[in-house]
Amino acid sequence: MSRRIRTWVLLLGGLGVAVLLFAASLDLPEFGGDRHPYGARAVEAALARHTANVVAAVNFDQRAFDTLGEESILFCAALGTVVLLRQTRDEHRVRPEPARVDPPVRRYALVALPVTLLIGLYVVAHGQLSPGGGFQGGVVVATALHLLYIAVDYRALERIRPVGLYATADAAGEAAYLLLGAAGLVAGTAYLANFLPYGTFGTLASGGVVPLLNASVGVEVASGVVVLLASFLDQAVEIEDATEHTASGPARHPTLPPPSEEKPT
Amino acid sequence: MRPMNDVLIVLALALVAAAATAAVLARDPVRQSTVLALLGLALALLFAILQAPDVALSQLAVGSVLTPLMLLLSVRKVRRKGRADGRADDREQETGSAGEGERR
Numbered sequence: 001m002s003r004r005i006r007t008w009v010l011l012l013g014g015l016g017v018a019v020l021l022f023a024a025s026l027d028l029p030e031f032g033g034d035r036h037p038y039g040a041r042a043v044e045a046a047l048a049r050h051t052a053n054v055v056a057a058v059n060f061d062q063r064a065f066d067t068l069g070e071e072s073i074l075f076c077a078a079l080g081t082v083v084l085l086r087q088t089r090d091e092h093r094v095r096p097e098p099a100r101v102d103p104p105v106r107r108y109a110l111v112a113l114p115v116t117l118l119i120g121l122y123v124v125a126h127g128q129l130s131p132g133g134g135f136q137g138g139v140v141v142a143t144a145l146h147l148l149y150i151a152v153d154y155r156a157l158e159r160i161r162p163v164g165l166y167a168t169a170d171a172a173g174e175a176a177y178l179l180l181g182a183a184g185l186v187a188g189t190a191y192l193a194n195f196l197p198y199g200t201f202g203t204l205a206s207g208g209v210v211p212l213l214n215a216s217v218g219v220e221v222a223s224g225v226v227v228l229l230a231s232f233l234d235q236a237v238e239i240e241d242a243t244e245h246t247a248s249g250p251a252r253h254p255t256l257p258p259p260s261e262e263k264p265t
Numbered sequence: 266m267r268p269m270n271d272v273l274i275v276l277a278l279a280l281v282a283a284a285a286t287a288a289v290l291a292r293d294p295v296r297q298s299t300v301l302a303l304l305g306l307a308l309a310l311l312f313a314i315l316q317a318p319d320v321a322l323s324q325l326a327v328g329s330v331l332t333p334l335m336l337l338l339s340v341r342k343v344r345r346k347g348r349a350d351g352r353a354d355d356r357e358q359e360t361g362s363a364g365e366g367e368r369r
Contacts, residue, residue, distance in 0.1 A: 053319075140326050235338070
């Protein structure tokens with residue numbers, strides 16, 4: 001296929017998609033209206049199941065199976081990253097030097113760390129009540145830990161971040177979601193269907209199985225993001241590939257000076 | 266109330282469009298990651314104005330923190346590799362942006 005034909009095919013396809021999208025948009029409900037056919041039904045179902053945050057009710061009750069898929073995407077992404085960015089045989093680790101941190105930066109990061117961590121845990125715990133949930137809070141918790149890297153240095157971060165432990169927690173969070181779904185089967189309902197009492201509306205324990213699924217997603221996302229960032233950080237800070245130059249061109253670099261270590265900005 | 270709301274939505278949309286265009290136009294990956302963080306912030310603002318705080322929170326955490334951070338780390342790894350290579354004899358292969366990275 002020549003370049004000209006390819007361009008025409010692309011233009012034709014693009015035009016077709018544009019026409020279809022425009023035709024579909026004519027049938028949409030009006031923008032920003034007070035009532036929405038799907039929204040009204042979702043709110044009704046959420047209130048019937050004592051879940052104050054309708055989005056959490058959609059994510060972990062009405063569409064819990066979709067969330068299983070989303071959670072698994074992150075799990076697989078973390079797994080793939082760990083495999084791809086592992087330390088290979090021709091690479092070696094260089095212990096990062098302790099770095100000097102400006103006192104104002106250190107003070108700010110050390111104050112921000114516990115506050116951010118607390119906010120993240122709060123967002124996870126109150127997923128069924130207020131905006132947020134396991135996914136949002138999990139990412140906040142994971143990134144909060146990395147403030148220690150900004151405040152002190154990479155060694156300090158490594159001390160509070162045993163990657164093996166977080167990888168196990170990642171798998172445990174994923175497994176907990178699957179098993180909670182299966183528990184529905186055991187209890188005689190359906191996979192991922194609610195089997196617990198709904199509780200009092202507006203309390204932490206309300207929503208039946210929603211807080212539990214939310215918590216398992218929180219554990220999975222927080223640990224998954226920590227593992228993901230650990231793979232990237234290890235590659236960026238610690239892992240050196242000494243023989244990489246011989247693969248790209250033999251005998252081109254007879255003497256390679258040791259690469260200097262520095263802390264990334 | 267409605268016109269006020271519409272103005273806010275249009276402003277947020279314009280901000281998103283501007284930030285997205287800037288992110289495409291930024292050639293240096295380090296600068297681009299900063300612009301990406303701003304784009305994440307603008308999108309979070311848009312979602313908040315559209316009354317979707319859950320999505321806004323995700324966007325804030327992932328779009329303006331996680332993605333730029335991973336981008337920065339990848340750039341650092343690639344440049345370190347390039348520097349180790351470039352130090353010997355193939356400096357001519359280094360592009361302009363990689364040269365900037367050496368001074369970081």
